[in-house]
Amino acid sequence: MQTHLNIKGLVIRETAFQDADKIIELFTEDGIRTVRVRSARKPGSKYAAVTQLFSYGEFCLRCSGDRLFLDSAVSLNLFFGIRNDLDALALASYFAELIRRTVTNQPQPQLLRLYLLALHHLSEHSRPVPLVKAIFELRLMTEIGMMPNLVCCQECMTYLPKHPILRIRFADFVCRECRAMPDSKDRDVPQAVLLAARHVVFSEFDRLFQFRLKGRSADAFGEYTEQYLLHQLGMHFPTLDFYHEQCDPQPEF
């Protein structure tokens, strides 16, 4: 029987437990592992940093029955740049909830890679926060088998129509001229949004975040990915509400 386990993982939840311990959830290539960390909340604990939320590290775990305990850990990336950025923290928390509620314990190395890439861009401030959110949402849906069909218009097979309409309910798109029945969830978008969505669905990971969108296209892309995800998953995410409270411009009085 295996008594030790060495895994790389990202801390996506930490909860105080008893006097000085904590329970962490590690997102790994093989799903989520729940681990008890003894004395992690004592002053001077050497594992305090590596077991904090959104820390990525290499963890040596001891198995006892069906429970896991931390033996030792080495930090690989603490993503310092998000720790004093409330917008980035709110978004990273929404990603954590998305992961917790959609992943299975099947091997899904691409999802961990997606999360780490998103945290890297948030930490380095190398992409706008709303763009990181949109890319994560749409690629997550793709990786869990719920990608929209964005190859061509579903009616006339046109690859890049002048006026594409992204259909959230049908998970596809049509040209404005081809649409027979308008739907309240349809998104009438600039061509750039279709191209961006196609890129996110089909791109290799090393190029996934390498594009820019501005102005109305950026807004329309973000609205599409969020509405697509919410409709297709049929879930409500409190962390998404918090993200909008935190990040959306407040009306002036």
Ligand SMILES: [Zn+2]
């Ligand atoms: Zn068409």
